Amino acid sequence: MNQSKPAHELLVTHLAKSFPTSDQPLPVLQDVSMELTAGDSVAIVGPSGSGKSTLLQILGTLDRPDTGTVTIDGTDPFSLDENSLASFRNQHIGFVFQDHHLLPQLSVLENVLVPALAVGKTSADQLSYAHELVEAVGLADRHSHLPSELSGGERERVAIARSLLMRPSLILADEPTGNLDRRTADTITELLIQLQQSSGAILITVTHSDSLAGAMQQRKELHDGQLV
Numbered sequence: 001m002n003q004s005k006p007a008h009e010l011l012v013t014h015l016a017k018s019f020p021t022s023d024q025p026l027p028v029l030q031d032v033s034m035e036l037t038a039g040d041s042v043a044i045v046g047p048s049g050s051g052k053s054t055l056l057q058i059l060g061t062l063d064r065p066d067t068g069t070v071t072i073d074g075t076d077p078f079s080l081d082e083n084s085l086a087s088f089r090n091q092h093i094g095f096v097f098q099d100h101h102l103l104p105q106l107s108v109l110e111n112v113l114v115p116a117l118a119v120g121k122t123s124a125d126q127l128s129y130a131h132e133l134v135e136a137v138g139l140a141d142r143h144s145h146l147p148s149e150l151s152g153g154e155r156e157r158v159a160i161a162r163s164l165l166m167r168p169s170l171i172l173a174d175e176p177t178g179n180l181d182r183r184t185a186d187t188i189t190e191l192l193i194q195l196q197q198s199s200g201a202i203l204i205t206v207t208h209s210d211s212l213a214g215a216m217q218q219r220k221e222l223h224d225g226q227l228v
Helices: 052-059 082-092 108-112 124-136 152-164 182-199 210-215
Strands: 009-019 026-037 041-045 067-072 093-097 170-174 202-206 218-223
Touching: 009 052, 009 202, 026 052, 026 067, 026 202, 041 052, 041 210, 052 170, 052 202, 082 093, 093 152, 108 124, 108 152, 124 152, 152 170, 152 182, 182 202, 182 210
Parallel strands: 041 202, 041 218, 093 170, 170 202
Antiparallel strands: 009 026, 009 067
């Protein structure tokens, strides 16, 4: 699977985020900075409540930082209006969730095509690539099956394929193996890395799994709101 977009880059600079409380703002992220380029993979670990999900939400442009900047392929997504931001997110960021979030009424192939369907009619190239991705995740003989007819590991495979459809710059995975048994989790980890490497995307995963974290090129821990 060839990458059709320019080399990717993620630059995070002095990111900070707090949430209001009845007393005073609660700092969750403080001075978070990192730089990643095409093909890089990093695991972000830390105890529950350390800010991992908050960081992933900001990197996915689903939440805004209080201060600091995020630049993806030279663009600050938070400088865009809402419509442009939604389009940018769709084109540049792929998500893999712990609970996969497949649409139950759609087939495997249709679920993979959702990012394209969200912005209009799918192109012949996207349809061809979706078939290619379904085959790459080992579900070529299940392309017409509904999510209810798949195992947990198979549903996560569909989620991985879906995250790659738009050939994103950045793949964000939130506990992608959290609901799987060890053998299936190891298989999903290997598949995720293989497809990410072949696409040239940047991969960031938030996880409590030492096995998944150990498979990434880098491991960073969120401690007191800072990446160490």
